[in-house]
Amino acid sequence: MNICVVGSGYVGLVTGACLADFGMNVVGVDKDHAKVEALSRGKVPIYEPGLDTLVQKNMAEGRLRFTTNLAPAIEEAAAIFIAVGTPPKSDGSADLTFIREVATSIAQHLNGYKIVITKSTVPIGTGRMIEQIIREGAGSKHKFAVVSNPEFLREGSAIEDFMHPDRVVIGTRDERAAQMMRNVYSPLAAADVPIIVTDVETAELIKYASNGFLATKISFINEVAQICEAWGADVEVVSKGMGLDNRIGPKFLQAGPGFGGSCFPKDTRAAAQIAHDSGLRFRIIEAVLEVNEVTQKRMIEKVGQALGGFAGKTIGFLGLSFKPNTDDIRESPALPIVQALVDGGATVRAFDPEAMTACKPLFPTLVYTKDAYEAAEGTDAVVIATEWNQFRKLDLDRLRKLVREPLVVDLRNLYEPAAMAAEGFHYVSIGRPEGIPEARPRAVAGPARAAGGRS
Ligand code: UGA
Numbered sequence: 001m002n003i004c005v006v007g008s009g010y011v012g013l014v015t016g017a018c019l020a021d022f023g024m025n026v027v028g029v030d031k032d033h034a035k036v037e038a039l040s041r042g043k044v045p046i047y048e049p050g051l052d053t054l055v056q057k058n059m060a061e062g063r064l065r066f067t068t069n070l071a072p073a074i075e076e077a078a079a080i081f082i083a084v085g086t087p088p089k090s091d092g093s094a095d096l097t098f099i100r101e102v103a104t105s106i107a108q109h110l111n112g113y114k115i116v117i118t119k120s121t122v123p124i125g126t127g128r129m130i131e132q133i134i135r136e137g138a139g140s141k142h143k144f145a146v147v148s149n150p151e152f153l154r155e156g157s158a159i160e161d162f163m164h165p166d167r168v169v170i171g172t173r174d175e176r177a178a179q180m181m182r183n184v185y186s187p188l189a190a191a192d193v194p195i196i197v198t199d200v201e202t203a204e205l206i207k208y209a210s211n212g213f214l215a216t217k218i219s220f221i222n223e224v225a226q227i228c229e230a231w232g233a234d235v236e237v238v239s240k241g242m243g244l245d246n247r248i249g250p251k252f253l254q255a256g257p258g259f260g261g262s263c264f265p266k267d268t269r270a271a272a273q274i275a276h277d278s279g280l281r282f283r284i285i286e287a288v289l290e291v292n293e294v295t296q297k298r299m300i301e302k303v304g305q306a307l308g309g310f311a312g313k314t315i316g317f318l319g320l321s322f323k324p325n326t327d328d329i330r331e332s333p334a335l336p337i338v339q340a341l342v343d344g345g346a347t348v349r350a351f352d353p354e355a356m357t358a359c360k361p362l363f364p365t366l367v368y369t370k371d372a373y374e375a376a377e378g379t380d381a382v383v384i385a386t387e388w389n390q391f392r393k394l395d396l397d398r399l400r401k402l403v404r405e406p407l408v409v410d411l412r413n414l415y416e417p418a419a420m421a422a423e424g425f426h427y428v429s430i431g432r433p434e435g436i437p438e439a440r441p442r443a444v445a446g447p448a449r450a451a452g453g454r455s
Contacts, residue, residue: 001025001184004077006102008035008066010046010158010262011119011151012083017051018162019081020058022187027073028066039066047327047354050159070102074109079180081149082130083119092269093277094123103130107137110144115177117147121207121267123274127171127200145174147181148200150207155261156325167194171203208274211267212285217252218259219291225255225431226298235431236413255430257333257385257411258295260322265292265331296333299411300340306409306428307381310344316376316403317341317366319386319412320352320359327354329362333411334385338363351375353388373402380405387412396423406437 001024005016008030020026030036035045042059044052058064067073074080084098099122106116116130131146138144148171153161168188170181178197182189189195196206225235235255243250259265268285275282307313322332329335332355341348342365349367350356356368369375372391376382376399384391392414400406400423408420410429417435420427427435 001079001180002077003027003079003081003184004029004073005081005083005119006030006070006073007082007084007098007120008032008039009083009085010048010155011153012081013039013044013046013055014048014051014153014158014162015081015083015119015151016064017054017058018159019184020064021054021163022184024063024184026058026064027077028064029068029070029073030066031068033068036066036068047325048158049156049325054159070105071109074106074114075111077114079115079117079184080106081117081119086120086122088266088269091273093273094121094266094270096122096126096129099126099130100133103133104137106144107134110134110138110142113143113145113176115145115147115172115174115180117149117181118204119149119151121150121211121263121270122148122204123208123270124201124204127204145172145177146200147172147174147177148203149181150203152207152210155328156323163188164191165193167196169203169206170195170197171200171206172197173199208267208271211264212271212282212288214252215259215264215268215292216284216288218254218256218264219288219295221253221255222258222295222430223291228431232433233431234433238431255413256387257299257337257430258292260331260333262328262330265289268292296336299333299337302411302428303337303341303381303383303409304344306407306426310341310346312345313380314347314349314378314404315341316372316379316382317348317350318352318372318375318382318384318391319388320350321355321386324386324388325354327358329355329358332386335359335362337383337385337411338366342366349375349377349379352386353390373398376402379403381407381409384408384410384412384414387414396420396425400424 003019003024003026005012005028008028016026016028038045042056044055082102086094089095127146127148134144150169168185172178221239224238228235239253242248243253268289272282272285320334321329338348349369351369351372372394406425408425408427413429417427417432421435421437424437
């Protein structure tokens with residue numbers, strides 16, 4: 001089947017490369033000449049484990065190519081996947097300008113039955129809007145069907161998520177389109193992946209409800225962490241104890257500095273806006289957003305309290321991306337903390353394995369270092385903001401010799417408080433009692449008891 005994927009951003013590239021790997025004949029279209037030129041040489045402009053290899057392999061085998069020329073790509077395709085950006089507008093709703101543009105082009109170049117599939121996360125009603133644009137633009141000469149096929153990929157494990165999903169959601173009212181989509185995903189159906197075929201609006205809502213629910217789990221455990229801090233309880237054990245209940249499950253119950261990235265913040269705001277536009281309120285999601293904001297502020301207070309203020313301090317800052325295995329810093333919870341440190345007069349020595357290039361224009365005054373140890377040199381505290389694997393097993397002896405003050409503020413709970421105390425560190429983490437070395441008097445303030453919490 002000839003497939004056209006419009007938009008060679010994160011979702012478009014992963015979708016195109018994986019569908020090519022399923023044996024489809026895929027053309028990826030993007031307006032950005034430089035990007036298409038680089039992709040045509042096998043150069044993938046984003047960091048995603050395994051993506052460059054998959055792109056290069058499928059290009060070499062003749063199933064994947066890239067172009068800026070949308071018209072012939074539409075004309076040759078039986079299925080057109082729309083994977084363009086839907087950036088948030090100031091009210092939190094998704095900006096559908098690019099989707100409208102693509103739908104208009106499809107209308108102009110419709111030359112036979114085609115299915116038009118939305119992969120981008122789009123609000124309920126977008127499928128209907130696309131259908132209307134194409135029908136008005138193309139008239140009744142050619143038939144087409146609109147399909148919602150939301151993606152559930154996580155950055156950093158997108159290929160794995162595409163190839164081994166928990167489910168595939170196909171939303172369409174057109175039986176021929178549903179059949180074509182089943183055909184596209186036949187390698188997954190053969191591997192017993194559940195395929196849900198439903199209407200367009202239900203499929204659109206599944207995506208928002210899923211991201212909203214996952215964000216809810218995170219905000220929930222972050223509030224529990226705050227209560228743990230007030231009582232000297234351990235959120236890691238609470239999370240484990242909850243997660244062993246099959247009805248709850250262990251995933252997305254990791255307390256931390258609040259969720260970030262290009263999806264959860266945007267999609268939760270959009271979900272609240274969708275409810276609002278429907279004359280309703282999504283109260284739980286509103287609370288999830290509020291908790292996330294409070295959590296991020298609480299992190300700044302936690303670091304400030306542990307340090308006894310920022311002015312004149314030097315901080316080793318480990319992790320800038322919103323999560324590991326990506327260079328993406330969009331809405332990274334690390335950034336407001338870095339901003340507060342800089343504004344408060346601290347010197348920040350930062351290290352991130354992939355995200356420093358993206359951070360440099362935003363924070364030109366940071367000292368960017370070659371690794372975690374260089375970042376820690378002569379510091380009053382080391383702050384861990386992202387759970388990169390290489391920060392999990394630091395040589396603590398080496399670290400302690402490098403720092404000025406053996407204070408570690410770990411916003412990802414990578415270490416055991418008692419073990420860190422035994423290594424001579426004053427260790428502050430999330431929702432757990434502090435680790436305080438016996439030999440050292442308590443040099444800095446105690447737990448951020450209810451600091452930044454809503455009263
Ligand atoms: C998320 C969803 O997990 C994907 O299923 C979805 O397809 C994607 O959004 C999307 O809509 O495109 P992603 O944003 O890549 O994927 O990252 P996640 O791994 O879900 O993490 C999101 C944020 O939540 C990160 O800041 C992470 O640190 C935080 N998080 C996650 C926690 O704080 N605790 C957890 O237990 C899990």
